[in-house]
Amino acid sequence: MKVIYLDNNATTRTLPEVLQKMGPYFTDFYGNASSIHTFGGSNKHVIEKARAQVAALLNSDAEEIIFTSGGTEGDSTAIFSAVNSYPQKKHIITSAVEHPAVLEVCRFLASHGYRLDIIGVDEFGRFNMEQYKKALDEDTAIVTTMWANSETGTIFPIKEIAELAHAKGALFHTDAVQAAGKIPTDVKDINADFVSISSHKIHGPKGMGALYIKQGTRFMPFMRGGHQENLRRAGTENVPNIVGFGYAAEIALQHLPEYQTHVKPLRDLLEKELLKEIPDVKINGDVKNRLPNTLNMSFGYIEGESILMFLDEEGVCASSGSACTTGSLEPSHVLRAMGVPFQFAHGSIRFSLSRFTTLEEIQTVIKILPDIIARLRAISPFKKGL
């Protein structure tokens, strides 16, 4: 069966040409980049090339980039570095819709004596700027809010958030894992101190990421015990992954305009047709300011896992904010923070497209989904008005 992969916010396919570039660094040029001999040591240049490629995607200087094991490590590194570099400051700020890689780190710090303000969002998932302004003070060590939301695609006004943080002397970190490669990510423009990104969301290998650290920012390493990455991240460099990530970043930057010219029209078509074909549907997220590839919809009176399983039968891969899909019993914290009613939260489906998504694939979903919804609604004890 042909797979229709509409779960690109979860992960993406590693491009064959990326894999091809990586291959030799496993089997042929496997030397340690820190070695004195030319065989290993010359891999240093390979790493620096990749660093420049990643820097270009973020419009930063290459020296401002360190390689990490992924978005999660970047998030932890930035937050812990900020609080450890400013030990007198005991306050941190984040938002209610962050990825757990940020939210759980903040909660951990809160359980270790830090004051934590979690800024809410409105029904469209938009950042509550007024609440944020009130929460900020001179004691704030770091503000960490995502660039774009993984579930709804809603984009935060991070330039403004960063500016307000800096005005109070706080550092600003943004988790740009979902934004990178989908919308322009100019870290100089937004003036962030830390930005974390991940390789496998931009068609690179998994287990790889990068953290941007603005020149001059106080920094403390998260991983210690080696001189790699200019003493900022210990551990033997993962040369094949770094090569793959660098190349993926270069390709992502080249093809960035396609997210507006190709991906967005397909996403909009999917949204428009599903809204037309299926009653009692709600769009989750800020439709005016959202990632071009993400569509989060709630189907009333039915549950998300059931929808996904019928889609899976047809080879369609998507995801859901329903509790049942994760075994967590609670629906998505993002949708709940937005105040999405429980019944709609349980019935939410996220489609996330890539630049490889085709019109034919979208038409298939438009064709099969209304029947799936009708079938499940026929079994449901809930109906409109109940």
Next chain:
Amino acid sequence: MWDYTDKVLDHFKNPRNVGIIENADGTGQVGSLICGDALKLTIKVNKETEVIEDIKFQTFGCASAIASSSVLTEMAKGKTLTEASKITNQDIANALGSLPEAKMHCSVMGMEALEAAIKSYRQGGKPVVFEQAQESKLICQCFNVTEETILKAIHANNLKTVEDVTHFTKAGGACGKCKGAIQEILNKVLACEIPQKKQEEKKPFSALTIVEKIKAIENVLNTEIKPQLNRDGGSIELVDLNGNIVTVRLLGGCAACIASQMTLKNFVGKTLQEKLDKNLEVKQA
């Protein structure tokens, strides 16, 4: 991804006995939209033989919830009410081959809906919403799960961990605040304390040391009294113990309540007398 058996997938994709029986003899409901799963069962019963002649379901939920409901209707059809009432959640899971641990509550929901439908028939057909035993202490506020339901699940399925209990009853699955309380219940069961409890309470209250007395009173306040007061937005704390005079302070909603004297005498006082010693007197600080 869940490892569903072929049987689960079959019942999910081709559910049996879907719908509502018009003029049903019994209607049972369980769950709600908030919980993420809900089941409505309607049954047609032969008045003479008490055989379930027809049964139909409607389910809001995941694949395993739909499959559990579907297989349950097959199991119950043709059985007498007495036979059907003996169907356990384990029977439902077995009939499906198996269910993932985290989905066992789906089978529990089936059992509860059938129980409610049978009760509805016995009460003349008025729809019955499955309710947890009222007298039992509420453990999980998020999913409204009582101690009795948890105990039942622990005994019936031989559960050993808090995670198990969450999988079977949902208790502790949301905010997680009650996980400590669930662990305590498990500890008691695992130590076989619950069946032996009565024999252990040999030492009369008056024979306890002052520290033991205070602990015993605190225990009753925490387990029997506070949860009730919490529901009305109030709370209580122990201030002093002098002989048989227990001095307490009502807090929150209770402090300002005009019925606080009644609460003290009739509820707090009586509960302490029943649980500990009939000579105890309660005073407000």
